[in-house]
Amino acid sequence: MLLDPPFASLTRSLPGAPLLFCIPYAGGDVSAFWAWRHAFEGAFDVRVVMLPGRDGRIARPGALAPESIARSIAAHLPPVAGPAYAIYGHSMGARLAFEVVRELRRLGAHPPLRLYVGAAHPPERQETLARWTSLDDEELLDEVIHRLGAPTELRSQPEVKALLVPALRTDMAWLRGYRHTRQAPLSHPIVAFAGAHDREVVDPSMLGWARHTSSGFRLHTLDAGHLFLNTHGEQVARAIAEDFHGTGTPDQPGEDDVHVWLADLARLPEACAAVGELSPKEAARAARFRRQEHKDWYVGRSVVLRRLLRDYGVETGVEELRIKPGGKPYTGTDLTFSMSQSGGLVLVALAWGREVGADVERIRPLANEQAFCEGALDEREAAEFAALPEELRLQSALRTWTAKEAVLKASGDGLRVDPALFGFAGQQPGATWVPEAAPEVARLAEWRVTHLPLGRAIGALAVRSPRFRLRFETVRQGQTEPHRVEAAG
Structure with a gap:
């Protein structure tokens, strides 16, 4: 029988302060949120779930179970008329938090005001750690350090490794066995945080979280890596407090x-x-x-x-x-x-x-495939398009067309340039696209295109810089x- 996990309270807060339940990243414990001990200044009663095999629970390794976490959260909730609450999960903790919220809904508990997720692919995609179960201990640590930005000192701290590796393997086992099931979207907003320098979770991929809510969605991108709780904890805390309490207003975009x-x-x-x-x-x-x-x-x-x-x-x-x-x-x-x-x-x-250019196209069949190829594609693009299986053509067409439209809007050329004079042949989905342009429109080659997966639509942004922070x-x-x-x- 799985025991419902306890919580560690990180902050001193006024009576009636809203609750913020936190679930750490894979291998993480309460210390993952130490930056928040003073960051909220009484705005939240921050409680971190103490997962099996860590935080003084080494003798109880167990397995991860969203059901038991949901029961613990439900037991800590005030009456319906009491203070509102929110849940934050980081990396693996975001996926776990998502399932906890759905389990709370099944239990009939009143829902959180927000679900906050950080550095995590949407639930239908495989997470990085699920692919690392076959690695030995040293290889696993190398990946965590190299890919996720964990401190290199882990290699020379045997007492830390002895605690971290078993916890990592527990969490990897849960991720490997995780299967997303379709349910009704959540009725409350989801707010996501991404690191611009995250090697595993690029910011546009986190837009997939938007389809899991019937309410609002927001993405903040930080100038940070995967473990931005360690480096930008106060910035995340400030954004959460402003969002939760409705005190934030749109800032002017920074230069990046x-x-x-x-x-x-x-x-x-x-x-x-x-x-x-x-x-x-x-x-x-x-x-x-x-x-x-x-x-x-x-x-x-x-x-x-x-x-x-x-x-x-x-x-x-x-x-x-x-x-x-x-x-x-x-x-x-x-x-x-x-x-x-x-x-x-x-x-x-x-x-x-x-300058910036944007284009969006709903996912719907092409009215005339031949006319599209003749009017929008260069020779290489047309050849690639013709070689695709029929079921892949629509997505390919929309990615190409939105990329071209975004570039022409960014450059100010609009309808004055034939879209067949520049193209994106050989470019892969998920990567930044760089146009190849005919000599007469060589200026278009300076733009960089990022695609935005928007569920029932595809969007594209064109900017000159290869990197930018997306909000x-x-x-x-x-x-x-x-x-x-x-x-x-």
Whole structure:
């Protein structure tokens, strides 16, 4: 029989403070969260689950069990009217936390206000440690140090190795046996944290967590590696506190940041009806749409963009948005943006002091495959496309097309450049794409494309830098306030 694990309380907090339950990474224990002992300053009662075989439980190695952790959390929860709570899991702990939340739902416990996940692939993907079960102890430590950024001193600390390796093997066994099962998405938001220098979990792959919630999703990318709790613990704590208590506002993107917002207009009926926030020309154009759905999409995307720009300090009122020569949008500041729409999905990318291009395409069959090849692909791309099995062609086509559209928006060329003059032949999914360009458009070769897996759509970002920190967020109903323009008296 598995015993329900106890918790270690890390912080001194005021009575009634919200609870933050934490689950460490593979091989980790309570010390994984030591940076949070003072970081929350009474904002949370932080309690770390004490997993089997560590934290004074060496005599009880046991196995990991989300069910027992969920029972322990449920026993610590206040009544429904009591303080809200959240759960944070790091790396393996994120996957474990996800299953704990689903088990809490099955038990009928009231749900957390947030699920926070760090440095973890979404549940349907295999985690790194699951592939390391056949390694001997020294090889295992080498991988943990090299791939995950653990301190090199582990090799010369036999007493630490004696505790760490058995815990790692317990956790690897759970990951290897883990099988994700489809269930209804969680009803509360998921907030994810990624390390820009993580060798195992690249930030765009964490966007897959968005499909596991029917509420909002946000991704923060830190200038850190996999174990960023050790190096950026206070920064993560600050972001969690601001998110949980609703005190955060959009920061201006830093010089290495790109902020991306995804709006599903089907979930934003208020924005789609806010015709009064449009400029006179936009309102006139909206009135010309014959289908109500298309009118709603046009109004919704225009309103979402105006509200986002206002949140970033650009006051648009109901004036026409500025356009540079060549058709690129202009805010009048160093804030740049790019917007793309596909059906009822809208993708907006913002950067500071540099250009960015964004494109999104819903996953739907090509209307005319031959016309697509002739109009969008260069010769090498067309040959690769023709050689693909039929079931892989749609994804390949959308990856290529979004990449080209993002580059043309970033460069400001738009429809003035034939998409067949540059291409991405030979480039692999999941990697940064670099275009090969004909001499007359050689300038396009300086852009770098990152794809965004968005569930039922594919997105792409084009920037000049090969690396950037991605912040991603879904727009929720009521998240951005309507803009009210006072009438002149």
